[in-house]
Amino acid sequence: MIEIDRDIRIPGSEISFTSSRSSGPGGQNVNKVSTRVTLLFDVAASPSLTDTQKERLVRRLGARISQAGVLQVNSQQHRSQLRNRQAALDLFVLLVREALRRPKPRRPTRKPRGAKERTLRLKKQRGQLKKRRSGVPSDDL
Numbered sequence: 001m002i003e004i005d006r007d008i009r010i011p012g013s014e015i016s017f018t019s020s021r022s023s024g025p026g027g028q029n030v031n032k033v034s035t036r037v038t039l040l041f042d043v044a045a046s047p048s049l050t051d052t053q054k055e056r057l058v059r060r061l062g063a064r065i066s067q068a069g070v071l072q073v074n075s076q077q078h079r080s081q082l083r084n085r086q087a088a089l090d091l092f093v094l095l096v097r098e099a100l101r102r103p104k105p106r107r108p109t110r111k112p113r114g115a116k117e118r119t120l121r122l123k124k125q126r127g128q129l130k131k132r133r134s135g136v137p138s139d140d141l
Contacts (some may be wrong), residue, residue: 038074
């Protein structure tokens with residue numbers, strides 16, 4: 001059972017792993033052993049997620065999800081398949097947790113009156129300074 005957060009748990013049976021030859025570190029090991037790990041999770045067919053959660057995952061992780069609705073997470077940073085498998089799993093949990101997090105609602109704010117007045121006063125001062133610089137006599141003086 002993979003725990004995403006308190007409320008969401010995904011059984012290990014819904015996740016599959018494939019391995020292939022890595023282009024990462026490892027010297028000759030790279031040419032002989034399949035250390036790159038790809039985690040596959042079928043978002044569309046998952047009974048562990050609600051429809052709303054599935055939609056949010058597809059919307060936020062769309063670049064990592066195939067046309068068939070399968071989320072892919074790759075890891076090839078380590079020399080061993082086991083460590084890459086764990087790294088892919090950790091990244092999967094992090095990605096899903098972040099994607100399912102509800103955004104905080106934005107509360108509209110208003111610029112304080114004092115700030116508006118200050119801005120207008122500074123603009124007026126700047127305009128006066130530019131008028132004095134131009135050499136053209138103004139009506140104010």
